[in-house]
Every structure is written in C-alpha cells, then in structure tokens.
C-alpha cells in the first residue's frame with residue numbers, strides 16, 4: 001500500500017503482542033474507510049466502534065505503535081494508516097503464489113482485496129494438467145512442476161495453500177524448499193514447518209462453530225427469560241441443532257472451537273479474524 005511516506009523497517013523488536021498484531025488489520029480496514037471519505041481525524045471511541053474493538057484496548061494497542069492521539073482531536077487518520085501499514089509490512093509489495101486452483105483457490109485469486117493491500121498474486125499453481133494453461137483472474141494457471149521456478153523468479157515469500165488436506169504437507173515442503181517463509185493454509189491439516197517459517201491457518205468452520213456457541217447461549221438466555229408456566233412446570237429447552245458441534249468435530253485436525261473468537265491472547269472477545277496460528 002503506497003502511503004507516500006518514507007519507508008522505515010517494521011519494528012517488531014518493540015515486542016508488539018500477537019493479540020495486538022491480530023487487531024491491526026481491523027483498525028487498518030476501519031481507517032482506510034475513513035481515509036476514503038477524507039475524514040481527517042478520528043476519536044478512539046469512534047475508531048474502536050468501527051473496528052469492533054473496545055476503546056481502552058485500542059488505546060493500549062496504539063501505544064505499542066507510539067501513537068497516542070491528541071486530546072480533544074483524536075488520531076490523525078492518514079498518519080495512523082501509514083503507521084499501521086508500516087508495522088504490518090504493507091508499505092512494500094508482497095508477491096504471493098496460490099497453490100490449488102479449485103473452487104477456493106480460484107475464488108481467492110479473483111479477490112481484489114489482496115492487490116489493494118499490497119499482496120500481488122504472481123502465480124497460480126495446480127497439479128491437474130487439465131487446469132494448466134487456463135486463465136483465472138487474468139493469470140495463466142501453471143502446472144505444479146513450475147512451482148519452484150515461479151517462487152524463485154518472483155522472490156515469493158508468501159504461499160497460499162488451497163489444495164485438499166492430503167496434498168498440503170507436500171505442497172508446503174516444496175514451497176519452503178523453494179524459499180517461501182510464510183504460509184497461509186486453508187487446507188484442514190496441520191503443517192510441520194522448520195524454524196523460521198510462519199504458518200497461519202484459516203478455517204471458516206471454526207468461525208461457524210463460534211457463532212453456533214453464541215447462538216446456543218442466546219437460545220439459553222431467551223429460554224431463561226420466558227415466564228414460568230402457571231402450573232409451575234418448567235418446559236425443557238431443546239438445544240439448537242448447532243449444539244452438535246460440542247459432540248462431533250468437523251475439523252479434522254481436532255482444533256477446538258475457541259469461544260474467545262480468535263488469536264486474542266489477552267482474553268478479549270472482540271473481532272474474530274478467521275485466521276489463526278497453525
């Protein structure tokens with residue numbers, strides 16, 4: 001994302017907590033919307049509301065960036081966009097390859113939100129020879145044999161895996177051997193990677209399980225609020241169908257659903273990014 005300010009290296013050495021890092025994209029999304037409306041400043045309360053985060057937590061998060069806002073004025077929107085972008089490493093372009101161009105991989109390739117955030121898809125790779133040569137999102141799908149070449153020629157450090165679970169580890173190993181050091185894994189499998197390689201996992205079924213948890217709780221609260229029948233009998237409340245998630249997991253790797261909703265290690269319940277550490 002070009003912000004027109006000089007690039008300084010990200011300052012991970014300041015030790016920003018992972019939970020804060022996980023919220024930075026939420027702030028950035030809200031700030032970008034304000035910036036697009038040419039809003040010059042924003043209060044912590046307004047921004048917290050727009051990002052779906054509690055405002056005390058937001059102020060603490062921004063203190064890690066060295067950003068304290070101005071009393072009575074708030075935060076400078078453009079400068080915060082720049083600061084967060086810099087912290088997230090978005091002031092530079094990141095070439096990305098997507099491996100597995102089926103339903104999901106093709107949808108990801110077609111998602112315009114990557115490019116606008118500095119993630120340029122430079123390669124679409126699939127093992128199916130029938131797919132090789134097809135155009136998806138303006139790119140030609142390449143056969144898996146080309147994976148190493150594409151990674152090396154484009155200096156790719158981020159790989160997205162959208163293959164079936166059974167192929168994910170092998171794809172991951174090849175990406176890593178070719179030089180990729182960050183993997184976004186959509187396949188329902190746990191990936192083993194060497195030190196220095198980061199893996200993030202996206203699992204929408206876990207997000208649904210968290211929603212099911214809240215639905216179940218809401219149903220329980222509503223039932224508790226019902227007036228008792230006059231004869232004093234209490235009508236048993238059937239759990240909603242979604243309660244089945246507590247008995248059987250659809251997530252093959254057995255990651256439990258987290259009612260806290262995400263990678264927030266400080267106990268927050270706000271915004272649950274659909275992405276988690278592997």
Ligand SMILES: NC(=O)c1ccc[n+]([C@@H]2O[C@H](COP(=O)([O-])OP(=O)(O)OC[C@H]3O[C@@H](n4cnc5c(N)ncnc54)[C@H](O)[C@@H]3O)[C@@H](O)[C@H]2O)c1
Nearest residue numbers: 100102103104126127128162163164165167187202203204
């Ligand atoms: N995380 C989520 O929320 C989420 C949501 C939907 C799907 N998924 C997962 O994403 C993956 C893809 O789902 P889909 O619906 O797109 O499946 P799909 O069958 O439509 O596509 C998979 C593609 O991977 C290719 N492929 C298989 N082995 C490969 C290999 N070794 N190298 C390169 N390409 C290979 C296949 O040829 C196919 O084109 C599955 O693992 C699915 O479970 C995850």
